[in-house]
Amino acid sequence: MSMLDALRIAVRAIVANRLRSLLTLLGLVIGVSSVIALIAVGQGTQKGVSDQIRGLGTDLIFIEPSAAATTQQGGTTALITTTLTQADAYAIAANGNPAISAVTSHITGDTQAIAGVNNVGAESVFISSNYAEVRDLDVAVGSFIAPQHDDAGSLVAVLGSRVAGTLYPGIDPVGQEVRLSFLAGRVVFAFTVIGVLQEVGGAADADDQVFVPLTGLANRFRFLYTPTGDLRVTQIDVQAIPGADTEELKQQITDLLLFRHNRTDPDFTVESQDDLLDAASEVANTLSILLGVIGGISLLVGGIGVMNIMLVSVTERTREIGIRRAVGATATDIVNQFVTEALALSVLGGVIGIVIGVVASLLVDGRTLGDQEMTTVIQAWSIAAAFGVSAGVGLLSGIYPAWRATVVDPIAALRNE
Amino acid sequence: MIRLDGVRKTFTAGDTQIHALDGVSLEIQRGEFVAIMGQSGSGKSTMMNIIGLLDRPDEGAYLLSGQNVATLNEHARARLRGTAFGFVFQSYSLLPRMSALEQVELPLIYQGVRDRRRRAAEALVRVGLADRIGHKPTQLSGGEQQRVAIARSLVVDPLVVLADEPTGALDTATGHEVMTLLSDLVYQHGMTIILVTHEPEVAAFADRTVRMRDGQIIEDTGAPSDANASRVEPTT
Numbered sequence: 001m002s003m004l005d006a007l008r009i010a011v012r013a014i015v016a017n018r019l020r021s022l023l024t025l026l027g028l029v030i031g032v033s034s035v036i037a038l039i040a041v042g043q044g045t046q047k048g049v050s051d052q053i054r055g056l057g058t059d060l061i062f063i064e065p066s067a068a069a070t071t072q073q074g075g076t077t078a079l080i081t082t083t084l085t086q087a088d089a090y091a092i093a094a095n096g097n098p099a100i101s102a103v104t105s106h107i108t109g110d111t112q113a114i115a116g117v118n119n120v121g122a123e124s125v126f127i128s129s130n131y132a133e134v135r136d137l138d139v140a141v142g143s144f145i146a147p148q149h150d151d152a153g154s155l156v157a158v159l160g161s162r163v164a165g166t167l168y169p170g171i172d173p174v175g176q177e178v179r180l181s182f183l184a185g186r187v188v189f190a191f192t193v194i195g196v197l198q199e200v201g202g203a204a205d206a207d208d209q210v211f212v213p214l215t216g217l218a219n220r221f222r223f224l225y226t227p228t229g230d231l232r233v234t235q236i237d238v239q240a241i242p243g244a245d246t247e248e249l250k251q252q253i254t255d256l257l258l259f260r261h262n263r264t265d266p267d268f269t270v271e272s273q274d275d276l277l278d279a280a281s282e283v284a285n286t287l288s289i290l291l292g293v294i295g296g297i298s299l300l301v302g303g304i305g306v307m308n309i310m311l312v313s314v315t316e317r318t319r320e321i322g323i324r325r326a327v328g329a330t331a332t333d334i335v336n337q338f339v340t341e342a343l344a345l346s347v348l349g350g351v352i353g354i355v356i357g358v359v360a361s362l363l364v365d366g367r368t369l370g371d372q373e374m375t376t377v378i379q380a381w382s383i384a385a386a387f388g389v390s391a392g393v394g395l396l397s398g399i400y401p402a403w404r405a406t407v408v409d410p411i412a413a414l415r416n417e
Numbered sequence: 418m419i420r421l422d423g424v425r426k427t428f429t430a431g432d433t434q435i436h437a438l439d440g441v442s443l444e445i446q447r448g449e450f451v452a453i454m455g456q457s458g459s460g461k462s463t464m465m466n467i468i469g470l471l472d473r474p475d476e477g478a479y480l481l482s483g484q485n486v487a488t489l490n491e492h493a494r495a496r497l498r499g500t501a502f503g504f505v506f507q508s509y510s511l512l513p514r515m516s517a518l519e520q521v522e523l524p525l526i527y528q529g530v531r532d533r534r535r536r537a538a539e540a541l542v543r544v545g546l547a548d549r550i551g552h553k554p555t556q557l558s559g560g561e562q563q564r565v566a567i568a569r570s571l572v573v574d575p576l577v578v579l580a581d582e583p584t585g586a587l588d589t590a591t592g593h594e595v596m597t598l599l600s601d602l603v604y605q606h607g608m609t610i611i612l613v614t615h616e617p618e619v620a621a622f623a624d625r626t627v628r629m630r631d632g633q634i635i636e637d638t639g640a641p642s643d644a645n646a647s648r649v650e651p652t653t
Contacts, residue, residue: 005526012514323512325471326471326510327499332492333527411466
């Protein structure tokens with residue numbers, strides 16, 4: 001029997017039991033499409049996080065107090081426990097390391113930004129004027145904090161795009177007054193808005209931040225200083241020159257800070273962007289695998305559905321098998337028939353599943369579900385894997401029922417009509 | 418052409434052994450029309466299954482055109498079954514949802530024959546169903562369905578057509594038509610037919626009757642001598 005004949009018989013059998021075939025297909029379609037869509041979501045999450053980390057700037061090394069990392073809380077808690085100071089940042093910059101292109105330090109804290117009747121919770125970042133350059137931030141309107149603001153300790157503010165949009169809907173924010181409350185509303189200062197940042201998009205932090213000169217705040221919050229008169233900071237960013245050996249630079253920074261802090265074990269962490277990317281990738285990969293496994297399980301269930309239907313089909317078609325044997329079908333012909341039928345079902349299910357999986361991934365991409373913006377990245381390998389597994393599962397699911405079909409005794413099959 | 422020598426077949430049902438065939442020897446020449454008669458349980462169906470290679474004997478030899486086919490493996494028996502035998506069953510044994518033409522094409526599919534459609538159509542014309550080619554079993558009368566089954570048995574140009582109670586599900590008049598058709602195949606086209614039946618009127622169409630009881634042949638009228646003379650099997 002030729003392959004074409006086997007395929008023709010298989011298609012006839014599938015079409016003859018339309019509803020049953022459709023339900024069987026459904027299992028495989030759900031399996032294949034969920035593998036593709038879930039892996040796309042997992043990979044999209046990875047891309048989102050990676051983009052966010054890359055969006056922080058280029059060739060950056062972040063130095064944070066150890067305690068802040070463990071409490072996972074910026075703001076005042078971090079400020080009380082931080083051992084990093086602005087003097088540390090100056091020391092790193094003054095070291096004359098040729099691998100360093102810029103150093104900036106800042107303090108972050110939670111704030112409530114108020115303008116007239118509008119107000120929004122935001123993260124305030126107390127910065128120096130070189131922060132924009134290190135972090136690759138661009139203003140959309142107005143200007144960024146300049147060195148003269150550092151020197152004068154001016155109460156000026158640059159708003160992230162979402163903060164500006166909430167506080168000043170339809171108005172030009174530049175020149176307006178914004179009041180920022182600190183320390184859970186105990187202190188409120190009025191700032192003049194001098195600029196609004198370009199929208200970074202995605203889950204980037206900068207859109208929800210308010211930037212003010214560090215010196216301006218330091219003059220008004222004496223507790224920001226250590227007893228020895230150093231200004232505490234919650235983070236130091238070091239920008240390396242392109243192509244610098246960041247591992248070596250990290251070691252040099254660590255050695256310098258250990259010496260300055262007079263410690264043998266670090267009370268700070270030094271991490272490069274690559275370190276963050278690796279950590280994020282690891283998390284996202286775990287997520288991808290988890291989602292892929294969930295999809296894989298549904299694919300397996302779909303495959304079992306095919307086996308189930310094929311077994312029923314063999315039992316139901318005992319008479320047909322008997323007739324075919326009587327007219328000269330060999331056991332191999334019968335195996336071919338049922339395996340081809342299972343394979344045709346699973347390939348069809350695979351193809352429909354790919355279409356639905358890809359379309360679903362494309363539909364979800366860029367949409368906001370809940371308050372989470374979804375990014376999906378369709379992977380060619382996930383399509384190939386899902387299709388391969390569904391065809392493989394189909395083949396395996398066909399073999400056992402097909403073998404059952406060959407042991408049908410043609411005499412008994414014909415007698416039982 | 419067909420020669421059974423001391424064929425035995427035993428079935429086990431629970432603790433008891435049933436000797437369905439208890440040392441049967443039989444020879445059938447090309448062009449014969451043989452009726453095998455007997456009550457149910459006499460072993461006539463078992464003998465037909467063995468002749469048709471649907472079953473194999475426990476003991477004894479089965480020579481088909483001089484070749485011992487009792488020891489062939491399953492695959493070889495299936496191949497030979499498809500080319501050497503055509504089956505007609507009591508209940509027509511047609512596949513649902515297939516047109517008459519497709520039913521008749523079926524044996525050719527397994528032989529990988531080209532030109533299936535034409536050969537199947539010719540076989541249907543031979544049984545007088547030229548105008549029923551596209552009909553499905555549910556659109557055909559019992560007699561027509563049985564004629565489709567006969568066409569299907571003829572399409573491979575078999576050595577022998579094996580008909581197991583071919584009129585069992587038909588009324589007398591239709592049964593008579595089907596038997597006339599089978600007779601024509603023998604007397605006008607030289608086909609060999611082995612007919613299993615328990616009805617004497619049906620057996621009367623054949624020119625030789627083999628009677629069985631309890632797994633043994635109790636009577637064999639033998640082929641008419643004139644028929645034998647004209648239908649001697651070539652020795653090739």
